[in-house]
Amino acid sequence: xxxxxxxxxxxxxxxxxxxxxxxxxxxxxxxxxVNILLDKSSxxxxxxDILQNITIHRCDKWDERSLKDLISTINPSIIFHxxxxxxxNSVDESNDVFYKTNVIDTLTLAHAxxxxxxxxxKFIHAGTIAEYGxxxxxxxxxxxxxxxxxxxETKLKATKELLKIWQKNKFPATILRFSVVYGPGQHTHEYLxxxxxxxxxxxxxxxxxxxxxxTRDPLYIDDAIEALISASQSxxxxxxxxxxxxxxxxxxxxxxxxxxxxSGNRITITTDDSAENRANENTHYWQDIAKAKKILNWTPxxxxxxxLTKTIDWYKNHTSQSEDINYPRxxxxxxxxxxxxxxxxxxxxxxxxxxxxxxxxxFEVKIAKMFGKxxxxxxxxxxSANLLAFEIINLPAGSExxxxxxxxxxxxxxxxxxxxxxxxxxxxxxxxxxxxxxIESLITTKTKALMIxxxxxxxxxxxxxxxxxxxxxLWLIEDSCDTLGAEFNGHPTGKFSHISTTSFYASHIITTxxxxxxxxxxxxxxxxxxxxxxxxxxxSAINESEDIDKRFTTTIDDxxxxxxxxxxxxxxxxxxxxxxxxFGLAQLEKFNVFFEKRLxxxxxxxxxxxxxxxxxILPKQHPKAKTAWLAFPLTIRDDxxxxxxxxxxYLENRNIQTRPLFSGNxxxxxxxxxxxxxxxxQGYPVADHIMRGSILLxxxxxxxHEMINHLFExxxxxxxxxx
Numbered sequence: 001x002x003x004x005x006x007x008x009x010x011x012x013x014x015x016x017x018x019x020x021x022x023x024x025x026x027x028x029x030x031x032x033x034v035n036i037l038l039d040k041s042s043x044x045x046x047x048x049d050i051l052q053n054i055t056i057h058r059c060d061k062w063d064e065r066s067l068k069d070l071i072s073t074i075n076p077s078i079i080f081h082x083x084x085x086x087x088x089n090s091v092d093e094s095n096d097v098f099y100k101t102n103v104i105d106t107l108t109l110a111h112a113x114x115x116x117x118x119x120x121x122k123f124i125h126a127g128t129i130a131e132y133g134x135x136x137x138x139x140x141x142x143x144x145x146x147x148x149x150x151x152x153e154t155k156l157k158a159t160k161e162l163l164k165i166w167q168k169n170k171f172p173a174t175i176l177r178f179s180v181v182y183g184p185g186q187h188t189h190e191y192l193x194x195x196x197x198x199x200x201x202x203x204x205x206x207x208x209x210x211x212x213x214x215t216r217d218p219l220y221i222d223d224a225i226e227a228l229i230s231a232s233q234s235x236x237x238x239x240x241x242x243x244x245x246x247x248x249x250x251x252x253x254x255x256x257x258x259x260x261x262x263s264g265n266r267i268t269i270t271t272d273d274s275a276e277n278r279a280n281e282n283t284h285y286w287q288d289i290a291k292a293k294k295i296l297n298w299t300p301x302x303x304x305x306x307x308l309t310k311t312i313d314w315y316k317n318h319t320s321q322s323e324d325i326n327y328p329r330x331x332x333x334x335x336x337x338x339x340x341x342x343x344x345x346x347x348x349x350x351x352x353x354x355x356x357x358x359x360x361x362x363f364e365v366k367i368a369k370m371f372g373k374x375x376x377x378x379x380x381x382x383x384s385a386n387l388l389a390f391e392i393i394n395l396p397a398g399s400e401x402x403x404x405x406x407x408x409x410x411x412x413x414x415x416x417x418x419x420x421x422x423x424x425x426x427x428x429x430x431x432x433x434x435x436x437x438x439i440e441s442l443i444t445t446k447t448k449a450l451m452i453x454x455x456x457x458x459x460x461x462x463x464x465x466x467x468x469x470x471x472x473x474l475w476l477i478e479d480s481c482d483t484l485g486a487e488f489n490g491h492p493t494g495k496f497s498h499i500s501t502t503s504f505y506a507s508h509i510i511t512t513x514x515x516x517x518x519x520x521x522x523x524x525x526x527x528x529x530x531x532x533x534x535x536x537x538x539x540s541a542i543n544e545s546e547d548i549d550k551r552f553t554t555t556i557d558d559x560x561x562x563x564x565x566x567x568x569x570x571x572x573x574x575x576x577x578x579x580x581x582x583f584g585l586a587q588l589e590k591f592n593v594f595f596e597k598r599l600x601x602x603x604x605x606x607x608x609x610x611x612x613x614x615x616x617i618l619p620k621q622h623p624k625a626k627t628a629w630l631a632f633p634l635t636i637r638d639d640x641x642x643x644x645x646x647x648x649x650y651l652e653n654r655n656i657q658t659r660p661l662f663s664g665n666x667x668x669x670x671x672x673x674x675x676x677x678x679x680x681x682q683g684y685p686v687a688d689h690i691m692r693g694s695i696l697l698x699x700x701x702x703x704x705h706e707m708i709n710h711l712f713e714x715x716x717x718x719x720x721x722x723x
Contacts, residue, residue, distance in 0.1 A: 006031035014082030067112035179245030183221030184314035212253030220307030333507030334702030371494025382503025383410035537571025664691025
């Protein structure tokens with residue numbers, strides 16, 4: 001393959017992909033003037049060695065007018081359209097995920113080419129073997145296609161529409177239907193061949209979750225590029241669908257065994273012979289390539305053995321450079337525990353007493369002390385603790401509760417569930433907590449409580465909240481589910497509240513084996529009511545006893561009755577277990593280390609992002625507060641040259657987990673759009689900005705230096721593209 005493209009103007013979409021990047025390299029070496037069209041957030045890592053030899057055009061919106069102007073400017077002779085939405089492991093995804101990219105954007109590009117009136121010689125469209133679907137193999141171009149996946153369906157739709165455009169406008173389109181293309185530099189986690197190769201290199205056994213008898217028709221990457229080049233030079237291929245594959249049928253298990261053999265028999269490969277293949281999967285996937293031989297004079301030159309050998313050799317020599325191998329997972333949240341927790345739980349299981357007992361009581365005392373409270377009531381979640389808080393204060397129906405509009409679902413839900421009326425303030429930009437300056441103007445004779453979350457672990461102005469609560473005789477409930485051990489002006493945060501709640505969910509600073517929560521109070525009546533409501537509404541929940549004389553000291557309608565089954569309240573079962581408390585006690589031994597590690601990681605992230613304040617609103621903490629944030633929040637400025645979707649997609653593709661900031665403006669959430677509430681006349685500009693542009697990153701104690709460095713490098717890479 002020695003085609004001369006000197007001076008030829010070429011446009012490639014999807015040039016950052018596996019096939020596209022290889023094609024781009026080839027055309028640069030062949031002397032072409034290569035232009036590539038990428039989405040705004042797309043990485044150019046695969047092209048970094050030739051960036052100075054290509055022209056990059058970024059397009060956020062694929063509208064015909066913008067594309068027409070771009071194409072008119074470039075005036076390409078040949079267009080290779082390789083851009084696609086693909087999920088190689090799916091046969092049951094919704095069409096909605098794929099339709100816009102694979103159909104709408106393809107046709108928009110084609111119409112833009114036509115309307116630009118350029119002298120286009122060839123438009124090569126990358127089709128797929130998935131278009132054939134349930135058709136019987138070997139697949140021939142004249143067979144009726146029966147796709148069984150959203151990917152195959154949408155690619156077939158694009159093929160049909162392009163052929164209509166060819167017939168109507170003599171648009172020089174050729175559709176190359178590729179089979180499974182493999183070779184050096186392919187993503188290891190998405191595709192079978194590189195996945196097995198990486199396991200062989202790492203000496204990790206490989207299991208196929210089915211018998212492995214389904215067949216594939218793998219094509220080596222260099223042969224795929226030759227097919228593209230051949231099609232670009234063939235006028236007789238206009239308006240044609242042409243298969244491009246090895247033209248041979250190989251079972252998955254045979255491919256896996258061949259890779260293992262070529263790698264030196266380094267691993268054991270197993271199958272599940274009792275399992276069935278995926279629903280609707282065609283177990284025979286291979287193509288007839290006679291048409292490619294006839295029209296393009298193309299046949300693959302690389303045997304399967306030769307292609308696998310080249311690929312294995314590349315991965316052996318480039319393991320540190322292969323794209324996904326070295327992307328460490330950077331989780332938004334991570335539970336950190338070891339044998340201390342495991343052994344503690346195992347010891348607790350040596351007795352049948354796993355319902356709430358001495359370990360729960362010990363844990364309650366220690367957590368209550370951290371809030372500066374007299375009593376703690378352990379429950380099964382922080383959400384239950386919030387509902388319990390409203391049960392025990394027993395406000396009249398219709399009472400108003402002031403709370404911020406940026407919140408968590410189960411901070412607000414109990415207000416509505418108890419027949420109360422939420423009254424919403426906005427929050428402080430970058431602080432994400434209640435705007436205390438808006439509270440007093442919202443207070444009426446119906447206002448009875450303040451429900452205040454310490455959102456994502458940040459602490460609001462508790463002194464101001466305490467003053468307002470005392471002045472207007474309001475209940476002050478601190479929802480501290482996102483943090484623990486925080487202080488305000490040197491005092492535990494619970495010193496300012498009537499009730500404090502917290503959560504021990506898996507993402508929090510300590511966990512009670514993935515679930516759990518607590519309500520903390522100082523007033524004995526509140527403690528009593530909380531224990532009864534959380535213990536099925538049984539009066540005996542206050543002081544459990546097996547003493548028969550104590551149990552029968554009460555009557556119901558003059559009938560002596562076992563106190564264990566006297567229901568004094570309409571309650572719930574919110575109780576936790578000894579196992580959860582035992583796990584939590586072991587976690588508490590590490591609390592100070594966890595707390596300091598979160599502070600350290602937060603400072604590292606803040607220092608890094610301080611350099612990029614032109615793009616982001618950084619988190620703000622009250623000067624009197626000391627806290628370990630749940631996560632590191634950023635809000636993208638409205639004038640930033642990228643969107644949250646673009647940033648989140650880029651990060652997630654690099655194995656960095658992200659989240660939005662919980663509810664955003666919760667009145668925009670489906671469940672809350674029509675609730676009975678009171679709102680500010682001026683609206684909620686800060687909350688709406690958070691809903692548009694917030695993103696959460698991990699700053700927990702489980703972050704390693706490698707994770708943090710990868711996070712920083714990924715942001716630097718993304719922001720270089722945007723600047």
